[in-house]
Amino acid sequence: MADTLPSLFELSEAELVTWCESHGERAFRSRQIRRWLFQNRAASFDEMLDLPQKLRQQLAEEFSFFCGEVVQQQVATDRTQKLLIRLPDGNTVECVLMRETNRRTVCISTQVGCAMGCVFCASGMLGLKRNLTRGEILEQILRVDRLLDDDERLTNIVVMGIGEPLQNLPQLLPVLEEVTADSGLAMSPRRVTISTVGLPERIRELATLNKPFNLAVSLHAATDELRNELVPVNDKIGVESILAAADEYFQITGRRITYEYVLLGGVNDQPKHAHQLADLLAERNAHVNLIPMNDVETLPFREPSQPETENFAAILESRGTAATVRKRKGADIDAACGQLRLKKEQTDSLPIVHS
Numbered sequence: 597m598a599d600t601l602p603s604l605f606e607l608s609e610a611e612l613v614t615w616c617e618s619h620g621e622r623a624f625r626s627r628q629i630r631r632w633l634f635q636n637r638a639a640s641f642d643e644m645l646d647l648p649q650k651l652r653q654q655l656a657e658e659f660s661f662f663c664g665e666v667v668q669q670q671v672a673t674d675r676t677q678k679l680l681i682r683l684p685d686g687n688t689v690e691c692v693l694m695r696e697t698n699r700r701t702v703c704i705s706t707q708v709g710c711a712m713g714c715v716f717c718a719s720g721m722l723g724l725k726r727n728l729t730r731g732e733i734l735e736q737i738l739r740v741d742r743l744l745d746d747d748e749r750l751t752n753i754v755v756m757g758i759g760e761p762l763q764n765l766p767q768l769l770p771v772l773e774e775v776t777a778d779s780g781l782a783m784s785p786r787r788v789t790i791s792t793v794g795l796p797e798r799i800r801e802l803a804t805l806n807k808p809f810n811l812a813v814s815l816h817a818a819t820d821e822l823r824n825e826l827v828p829v830n831d832k833i834g835v836e837s838i839l840a841a842a843d844e845y846f847q848i849t850g851r852r853i854t855y856e857y858v859l860l861g862g863v864n865d866q867p868k869h870a871h872q873l874a875d876l877l878a879e880r881n882a883h884v885n886l887i888p889m890n891d892v893e894t895l896p897f898r899e900p901s902q903p904e905t906e907n908f909a910a911i912l913e914s915r916g917t918a919a920t921v922r923k924r925k926g927a928d929i930d931a932a933c934g935q936l937r938l939k940k941e942q943t944d945s946l947p948i949v950h951s
């Protein structure tokens with residue numbers, strides 16, 4: 597059973613300093629602790645050998661280290677790895693490590709389940725249970741970091757796992773502070789991508805921070821008629837207002853917007869859809885990321901054919917809109933968003949594999 601003490605990862609740097617001081621320790625102790633957490637990849641308080649034993653004991657009495665437990669670990673032939681983490685309240689959450697030549701990318705979840713209800717997505721099939729805490733989000737990043745070899749470092753973070761990140765900014769933003777802080781993982785904010793269903797007010801809120809995070813907007817259709825069917829929350833929002841907010845994001849941060857477009861065979865992958873999308877993005881400095889649908893059992897959608905996918909990309913390119921087809925990672929494991937958790941919820945009989 598996971599420890600029920602709060603995780604140390606719930607504390608900000610300032611809170612850790614305060615905690616050290618309230619335990620009669622000087623501020624430099626907090627720097628030592630953070631070095632163990634972020635740079636030295638410690639997995640327990642016992643490893644923090646330059647701390648007095650009494651301090652290590654006090655930490656262990658008041659905090660858990662990681663609060664969750666890895667209940668399943670999958671490794672794909674392309675070395676993509678996926679962790680299913682069980683949280684103290686029994687909910688599970690997924691995170692993924694993807695390896696490319698020069699990149700080591702972690703994909704993280706921000707919520708247990710999702711309220712957006714996109715009809716092709718496994719994450720929303722069981723609805724939203726709750727937001728993740730900052731510690732629970734940070735734990736995913738640091739557990740994945742600990743899967744890397746000594747000479748490997750995380751280079752990118754994509755907030756594209758389970759949940760709608762812009763519905764949980766109060767917990768997500770402190771995590772991004774930690775990963776970009778010099779005393780944290782010291783990553784550039786330009787290496788962070790936040791993927792959203794497209795919530796205009798929240799996009800504007802993110803823009804006002806004026807941090808160079810990349811914004812990826814999950815569009816999937818260029819008309820409200822089709823998008824309402826695929827992304828039910830679009831009904832109350834509308835494509836135009838999303839694009840207006842994304843334009844503002846670009847103007848303020850200077851970061852080119854990525855539009856994600858899941859290709860669903862026979863539904864939104866025809867030449868006319870590509871032309872509609874090209875019309876919509878014509879005057880915009882945008883990049884389209886085409887994502888051939890990952891098959892989700894029980895859902896009535898099929899993958900697009902390869903020629904159709906290539907044709908879709910070619911139409912966009914010919915109309916002056918940059919487009920790439922997302923490479924499939926971890927296809928032989930359940931690496932698509934929410935698949936593993938869904939299976940776990942449905943069967944609850946997976947073997948437990950400890951990390």
Ligand code: SAH
Pocket residue numbers: 712714716717718755756757758759760761791792793794812813814856857858887888889890891892932933
């Ligand atoms: N809620 C956010 C982030 C999580 S989903 C968002 O909507 O962007 C991350 C991306 O995976 C989104 O573009 C989503 O539409 C896509 N996705 C969901 N289910 C998928 C599936 N079965 N196949 C391919 N992509 C999928």
